[in-house]
Amino acid sequence: MRIRMTVTAVLATLAGSAGLHPLFTSGRWFWAVLGAVPCAAAGGLLMRRLRFSAAIGAAGGLAALLLYLTAVFAHAQALLWVVPTPGSLRHLVALGSDGWRAVNQYAAPVPLVHGITLLVAAGVGLVAVLVDLLAVRLRRAALAGLPLLAMYSVPAAVREEGVSWLAFGAGALGFLMLLTSDAREQVGGWGRAVFAPRFGGDVPLAGADEPRPGDRVPAGALAASGRRIGAAAVAIAVLVPLALPGLHPNGVFGRDDAGGGSRTVTTPDPLVSLKRELTRPDDSVVLTYRTSDAQPDYLRLYALDRFDGDRWTYDPLRSTPRDKITKAPLPAPPGMTLVPTRTVRTRVSVRPEVRRMTFLPVPYAPARVTVSGDWRVHPESLMVYSLRDSAGGRAYTVDSVRPEPTAADLSVGGALPADIVGRYTAYPKNVPAIVRNLADRVTAGATSSYQQAVRLQRWFTETGGFTYDLSAPPPQHGSDLLAFLVKNRRGYCEQFAASMALMARILGIPARVAMGYTPGTEEDGRWVVRSRDAHAWPELYFPGAGWIRFEPTPSGIAGQGTAVPPVYTARTDPGADDPSGSRTTVEEPSAGDEPTSTPSGSASGRRDLLDSPENTREENGRGVPAGWIGLGVLVLLLLAAPTVVRVLIRRRRWAAAEPPPEPRPGPVPTPREPTPGAAHTAWRELRADALDHGLPWLPNESPRATARRLTETLELPSPAREALGRIAMAEELARYSRSGVRVPRGALRADVRTVRAAFAAAVPRRTRWRARVLPPSALETARDSARASARELGRELARRGLRTPSGRVPERLAALTASAREAAHRARNRFRT
Amino acid sequence: MAVGTHDGEPVMEAAAGLDDLARVAGAIRRAVESVVEGKASAVRLALTVLLAEGHLLIEDVPGVGKTLLAKALARSVDCSVRRVQFTPDLLPSDITGVSAYDQELREFEFKPGPVFANIVVGDEINRASPKTQSALLECMEERQVTVDGTTYPLEPPFMVVATQNPVEMEGTYPLPEAQRDRFTARISMGYPDPAAELEMLDVHGGRSPLDGLAPVADAADVRRLISVVRGTHVAPSVRQYAIDLVTATRNHPDLRLGASPRATLHLVRAARAYAALDERDYVLPDDLQDLAVPVLAHRLLPTAEARMERRRPEHVVADLVKRLPVPAAGK
Incomplete structure (x- = not known):
């Protein structure tokens, strides 16, 4: 029955589910879970009481869970409120798929719709059934940690900042409680501890020992130290990551920057964030600002300087304490030497709800930033970021030097700095030729880099027949960009910016993709930037002007609503006012006449987007390749390690037993000569195989007794029985007889193989697989060699x-x-x- | 007091080696087993003790065949056999013999007692007074008898097979530790299983089973077998195992008195015989394990605590055997 254990399992599951809390906007899900877990456990308990097998016990738990879910979520369709009917099941399934859709739509924390509550209750209930099965029925409390871990890893994987220490502590303590309870029951199985006083009338005679002081081991003290060790382990697990900079974004001990070493900055994938921002169901306010600029520029967060063939990213930032922002001016913007500039002051307030914004949105090019906290600047791109602080809730002032080039300024041309060329015009060789040809054709006839850039922009916004469409899937691979450019020509700012920057690089213009926010909308002298003002745009480098913003994304009602094409790209240049010229060079797109006929207005288009869960799902799957594959390989290697160790040990043993190649013709070996090692090797191998297959190996048994026992208990077939007998006999002779008998090594090796196969056939499948994947003897060998x-x-x-x-x-x-x-x-x- | 002697033809010619031993011992065993049914292990232990030049103590309740086993063993081997029925009024000289004055020769003449035989069957040995019991001591250990200052050697093979009732029975004097220590092994017969008992009724219902028993070996055979047994190899690791086993009894908290060094000697000797009976010329830890309880248990004294909790020395020894690791390779 194990009622105590059952209750502990329930508590452990509930404690483990605490980690799910940050995934939802409200805590109501917990009440559903609070009912589901005990129900599932009660089902298992009932089955145990009726003495059913483990499988039926688990089925009972599932059935109880189903009854509970029916009663809570589909009682209207059910018989007598709880008995499931086809109707109620259909209702549950419909609710579940609703929930599933919602889960895929929203980023965490998700609003708690009815379907999600159902999914959570069912999921945690399933974990409860598994924990009950493993810990209570099968008495494998340690294994029950796996379903708990699976539940715990959901928030850890979904939320980029991981799980709070409180949730971790609760889960870990729950699991420890389960282990403790299990261990106590096992010790309890021995009966009550009896400590008979050891004195009395017996006079110790010769040989009788005095009782030693170490005789008494108080069980209470053992249990107490067990608890202490468990608590210490949890405390260490919570505290150590805080002290290590790489593991926690907000290291508590990381504030002191006197250490001086450089650090790599890791932040969430900007592009993923962008899509998420653009598709937020609530168009919430991200920040507001006041500015001295009548027509404010974009607020830039990131500058993505690297194109890897699939996507734009930025090189890992190497952050040093020198980059810390002080009252001193920031580094001068690169290349901005000749064009007229204007200094604007922007006072930004980021809303406190904004989370994880570790980069400051600032108008380019920031010259001085006044902000509290530890903020740093990347000298080349002038990105402002923090290793531990978030911009949420902060107000800061930025003085920006805004370049105001004219078309003439940009057309001047001149020599590009080598480092800029080297870094910002690189693109992978695998970019298809069709894209290169396209770039050439679109810009044919342009006389300067500037003209090329303007033609590119115009091709995207006007002549190319592109459609702004937020429901387009985010580009995952180079082929997606190709499809965007050549086939469907539908996309949103990300595709436009990425494509233009790539084509600029192809044309030899240094380019990068910037990400941030459009200026937003002005309300009573205050500019309001909402989440859907998130934007991406290309920045191109011109000698004397530095990095200049372009805007290939359609703006206005049929595009990014608040995007503004920069004034210096207006049609003033003579080479650009012939749209037909470029148009003729480009294949007419099939979707070319769609943009106005089906304007996917910002509001409706984005709402529609909510109904296509694939987008977000695909988005979540992105970024998988290298890291995950590496991790997978590592995990596989780790998993394979015991097997490999086992095989290596086997080989080494047999190699060590190799007899000298040719018996020496010298003196005849004396009968007392040590017996050949082949028998010992065979015996050791046999022992290892037995341990691997979970067969007991008793130290008080001689070889023949062992062979007899194994033969009887396993009912070995005849060839294996004979092989086992031969091995045992060889070992017995080698150990105990006067002369020992030389048995050919090859024969013994074949015998060991036969017996191993027989062992494998005689044990349950699970044990057989454990012997293959996680041979206990290998672990034992490792322990022994460490000790030695x-x-x-x-x-x-x-x-x-x-x-x-x-x-x-x-x-x-x-x-x-x-x-x-x-x-x-x-x-x-x-x-x- | 009853004394009997058997003389007969030697059954086998002398032959060396284990094959010979197996043949002779097998013949003796079969002969004894034809009389004592369903007690193969007891018979084997009795033979082991015979070949190990030891003495055997058979302890059990009356009527289970103790004396029958002793007699059958004695009769299977064609050698001098005497049987002594121990009673409370038995005197030491009734065992060792007396010096009587010969009127004709005008000198004291030694009349050998029943102990002067190859196999001496002592029935109900614990019914005699301690004084008489201890008279056996010198004979058993020294294999000689001293009467009136003169020492008379006993001819090998010499084996005392003593039977005794459990000490709780009425009218018994428990054997002193020193005397128990001189017996190589103590075995108990136990009740036969129903099938064996039924067959016993069928076969031996009318006449004594011993009547049909003819000797299958003689004293010379036994001496030869004993010399074969002495050549059985005991690997150093196995000797160490024997010492470990005996030492463990000395350190066991349940035992007031552990086994003596003589016990070690007896254990190894018996193991040699046991191995030879298995047609092996080397001793296995298994032999020691099988023999540990019969050879060691009767020498041990449990503590009062253990006795109260009914933890008998047999259990202690069996537990030690289970716990002590056998010598492995490379040691």
């Missing part, structure tokens, strides 16, 4: 005359473990009384 090397080290230190205590530590440790083991053994014997 510790002993060796101690001996070596002692030999060198290091009489310091440290030199004796391994020996002392060995003595300690030995005495502890003995004490535990005595305690166990005592328990038996």
